Amino acid sequence: MPLHQRTAVVAAGVTVALALAGAAVAVAAGGSAATATIKVTEREYHIGLSVKAGKAGKVTFVVHNAGKIVHKLDLAGAGLKATVRVPSIAPGTTRKVTVTLKGGTLALWCPVPGHAALGMKTSLKVSGGSAAGSTWG
Numbered sequence: 001m002p003l004h005q006r007t008a009v010v011a012a013g014v015t016v017a018l019a020l021a022g023a024a025v026a027v028a029a030g031g032s033a034a035t036a037t038i039k040v041t042e043r044e045y046h047i048g049l050s051v052k053a054g055k056a057g058k059v060t061f062v063v064h065n066a067g068k069i070v071h072k073l074d075l076a077g078a079g080l081k082a083t084v085r086v087p088s089i090a091p092g093t094t095r096k097v098t099v100t101l102k103g104g105t106l107a108l109w110c111p112v113p114g115h116a117a118l119g120m121k122t123s124l125k126v127s128g129g130s131a132a133g134s135t136w137g
Contacts, residue, residue, distance in 0.1 A: 035060050035098065038124070040108065042089065043067035045118035047108060056128030060098045061108075065089040071110045071120070075099065078106035078126040085111070101126045 039050035040063040056079070063086055065071050073086040073095075079102025086097050103126050110120035 037062060040064070040073065041066050042071040042073065042110060042120065044069060045110075045115060045120045047073075047110065047120050047122045049108075049122060049124060051124070053125040053127065054101070056101050056103050056126055058098060058100050060096055061086075062094060062096050063089060064094045065091050067091055070112065071115065072112055073097070074109055074111045076107050078102055078104040078124070080106075103128050 035058040037060045041048040043066045063073050070088050075084040106124040109116040
């Protein structure tokens, strides 16, 4: 095996070892690298969730627009300090937003004018508690 291929194999092995070591440290420290995932489907004029209830902690919402017009998604409650706003989601596309939830009720709705009034709103019951925050992409 040529030197550059051996170097690549060794580098890949070191990368895997470091990733495993990092995961082991997180578990040993009592942390969890796991993030719950909840699928959200938006269409005219309905929001569907893959679950009706969840646990407090880090949650990624995978928001898919199965409709024929642009939608958005806003989230509030369950310990969030401010409304989390997911930007426009074109038909057929998906966006993700990750938040850290406390216990309570999380409200989700489409803030496009008139959409929530036509039924694009729902809620998620969240049990437990932890710090709150968010990131989206």
